[in-house]
Amino acid sequence: MLQERVQFLIFRDAAYQQCIHPDCGAQFGIEQVVTGCNICGSLLDVKYDWNQAGTPTDWSYYQNKWGRRYAPLNFSGIWRFHELLPFATPEHVVTVGEGQTLLQQADFVSKYVGMDTGNLFLQYEGMNPSGSFKDNGMSAAFTHAHSVGAQRAACASTGNTSASLAMYCAVSQLMKAVIFIGSGKIAYGKLSQALEYGALTVQIAGDFDDAMKRVQEVCRELGIYLVNSINPFRLEGQKTIMFRVLEQLGWEVPDWIVVPGGNLGNSSSFGKAFIELKQLGLIDRVPRLAIINAAGADTLYELYENRGVRWNGGHIDRNVLQSYYDELDTSNKKASTIASAIEINRPVNFDKCLRALDFCDGVVRKATDQQILDAKAKVGIGGIGCEPASAASVAGAKMLREQGIIASSDRVVCILTGHQLKDPTATVAYHTTDQDKFNEVLGVRGVSRANFANRAVAVSNSLDEIIKAIKLYG
Ligand code: F0G
Numbered sequence: 001m002l003q004e005r006v007q008f009l010i011f012r013d014a015a016y017q018q019c020i021h022p023d024c025g026a027q028f029g030i031e032q033v034v035t036g037c038n039i040c041g042s043l044l045d046v047k048y049d050w051n052q053a054g055t056p057t058d059w060s061y062y063q064n065k066w067g068r069r070y071a072p073l074n075f076s077g078i079w080r081f082h083e084l085l086p087f088a089t090p091e092h093v094v095t096v097g098e099g100q101t102l103l104q105q106a107d108f109v110s111k112y113v114g115m116d117t118g119n120l121f122l123q124y125e126g127m128n129p130s131g132s133f134k135d136n137g138m139s140a141a142f143t144h145a146h147s148v149g150a151q152r153a154a155c156a157s158t159g160n161t162s163a164s165l166a167m168y169c170a171v172s173q174l175m176k177a178v179i180f181i182g183s184g185k186i187a188y189g190k191l192s193q194a195l196e197y198g199a200l201t202v203q204i205a206g207d208f209d210d211a212m213k214r215v216q217e218v219c220r221e222l223g224i225y226l227v228n229s230i231n232p233f234r235l236e237g238q239k240t241i242m243f244r245v246l247e248q249l250g251w252e253v254p255d256w257i258v259v260p261g262g263n264l265g266n267s268s269s270f271g272k273a274f275i276e277l278k279q280l281g282l283i284d285r286v287p288r289l290a291i292i293n294a295a296g297a298d299t300l301y302e303l304y305e306n307r308g309v310r311w312n313g314g315h316i317d318r319n320v321l322q323s324y325y326d327e328l329d330t331s332n333k334k335a336s337t338i339a340s341a342i343e344i345n346r347p348v349n350f351d352k353c354l355r356a357l358d359f360c361d362g363v364v365r366k367a368t369d370q371q372i373l374d375a376k377a378k379v380g381i382g383g384i385g386c387e388p389a390s391a392a393s394v395a396g397a398k399m400l401r402e403q404g405i406i407a408s409s410d411r412v413v414c415i416l417t418g419h420q421l422k423d424p425t426a427t428v429a430y431h432t433t434d435q436d437k438f439n440e441v442l443g444v445r446g447v448s449r450a451n452f453a454n455r456a457v458a459v460s461n462s463l464d465e466i467i468k469a470i471k472l473y474g
Pocket of ligand 1: 132134156157158159160161162229260261262263264265266267341342387389390417418
């Protein structure tokens with residue numbers, strides 16, 4: 001343990017923040033709380049001098065830590081890879097044992113998606129302590145917040161970021177959580193966490209995109225530490241999702257990573273993970289990345305697939321973006337989907353996501369609410385369910401398979417981002433609501449059939465009737 005502490009301290013000197021714009025590239029110390037480049041306004045990366053950090057480039061080094069998991073930093077699925085995100089000092093690390101997640105070979109879903117048996121894997125990030133992948137990023141951002149002496153931390157959220165922040169604040173008692181939610185849909189599982197864990201919850205009249213804008217203003221004004229994924233330290237933690245996927249595949253690189261896209265933090269962090277692993281020689285090839293929007297919140301799809309916006313070495317065509325956002329404003333078009341977690345029209349990590357798509361030869365698709373809910377039902381039948389947004393990854397994989405872009409022999413990993421119990425309303429409505437009331441109950445449009453509904457059977461309180469029903473349906 002002592003030896004690990006010393007290594008940790010040396011590593012920290014090798015980290016800095018850097019603007020991602022190729023014409024700017026301004027650097028900032030990691031002790032600075034800037035969240036965006038204060039020279040040109042672009043996003044920031046956390047960067048490392050790997051030589052100075054002395055990051056081991058042999059997977060067995062990381063693998064061996066599991067045998068020493070009595071140490072909390074080895075137990076955490078984030079911090080046992082700390083040499084690959086070497087910005088933190090051990091005394092500031094805040095961990096609640098996040099990242100104990102499962103990569104499951106999901107043969108029951110592979111048939112639905114159209115894959116050969118054994119080739120579809122589900123990465124269950126819902127197994128994190130607050131029930132979503134957010135804990136990966138939050139442990140990292142919270143650690144940074146703690147290291148710079150923050151007293152309060154804030155986020156705008158569709159629910160999971162806020163649940164995660166509230167949890168870290170409550171467990172550590174180091175900071176007060178201030179969360180901004182929109183007045184639209186927030187799944188009760190998520191809201192219940194924020195309320196119970198004692199976060200100051202500000203519900204603004206507007207949607208997530210409005211809340212995201214406001215929280216940045218408020219943080220600037222009041223000097224509150226912002227933990228949304230615009231914060232580059234968040235993405236450092238989320239890189240570890242990919243490290244664990246590789247770990248569970250015996251360090252073999254899959255052909256595809258399929259992930260839902262909302263604010264585009266996950267996809268951006270995955271891209272950064274693969275860029276760095278390649279640089280370090282820890283992998284020799286890169287998986288393709290598929291990002292799946294909800295059809296009712298499809299900014300990335302529209303700009304990438306239809307309007308041809310590309311990373312282009314960091315010189316992104318801003319005019320196309322601007323005219324798209326102007327169109328949204330003029331038509332007052334708001335994001336709308338049953339997958340409330342990804343009900344986002346103005347993703348803050350758009351630029352980094354383009355970089356990830358560029359590096360990983362990526363594609364973007366959009367899935368309707370119908371496709372998402374049907375895919376979710378198929379995942380659920382396997383016994384470890386997910387929330388609607390997560391199932392976008394499976395719906396997207398199915399679509400890409402049907403289009404012949406994914407081959408049945410490819411090895412595909414779909415990321416299930418949130419736990420099934422996060423949004424019981426959507427699940428119960430899917431399985432119980434009459435078809436004609438479906439859209440009304442779910443507050444959505446366009447779901448014509450719950451194709452895989454498992455309906456409750458209503459019977460009178462009579463032994464005969466109950467036995468009859470079991471014989472008929474069982
Ligand atoms: N899946 C779930 C379950 C989420 O909660 C989110 C984002 C995403 C996917 C999208 O991930 O933003 O990295 O593209 N939820 C955020 C929140 C916005 O506030 O909880 P992304």
